[in-house]
Amino acid sequence: MCPSETVSPHRTGPPIITDASKCTGCLICELRCSLRFEKAFNPARAAIVIRRQTDSPNEYTISFTDKCDNCGICVRYCAYGALNQEKKSGVT
Numbered sequence: 001m002c003p004s005e006t007v008s009p010h011r012t013g014p015p016i017i018t019d020a021s022k023c024t025g026c027l028i029c030e031l032r033c034s035l036r037f038e039k040a041f042n043p044a045r046a047a048i049v050i051r052r053q054t055d056s057p058n059e060y061t062i063s064f065t066d067k068c069d070n071c072g073i074c075v076r077y078c079a080y081g082a083l084n085q086e087k088k089s090g091v092t
């Protein structure tokens with residue numbers, strides 16, 4: 001499946017590009033995102049949602065809740081290249 005761009009109404013950072021075909025379901029992104037919001041590891045409160053599929057070409061789907069502001073923390077902690085973020089433009 002092709003990488004896709006997220007749409008978040010609260011977006012402040014550059015768009016996050018997802019490639020679900022590379023996702024291993026490790027959930028590090030959920031853990032790290034929840035740490036930011038909750039100061040604790042609680043994947044259920046993360047703004048990124050990883051779900052296992054049974055009827056899809058990719059084993060996992062990646063989506064974001066409205067809480068996501070594209071801060072980029074999950075991108076930095078994804079070791080499998082499933083999350084990428086465009087560079088900030090206009091910064092010298």
Ligand code: SF4
Pocket residue numbers: 022023024025026027028029030050062077078079080081082083
């Ligand atoms: S997006 Fe990356 S960090 Fe998140 S579950 Fe998939 S492989 Fe792990």
Ligand code: SF4
Pocket residue numbers: 016032033036046047048064067068069070071072073074075
């Ligand atoms: S970009 Fe930030 S707020 Fe959005 S899912 Fe990743 S860590 Fe959470």
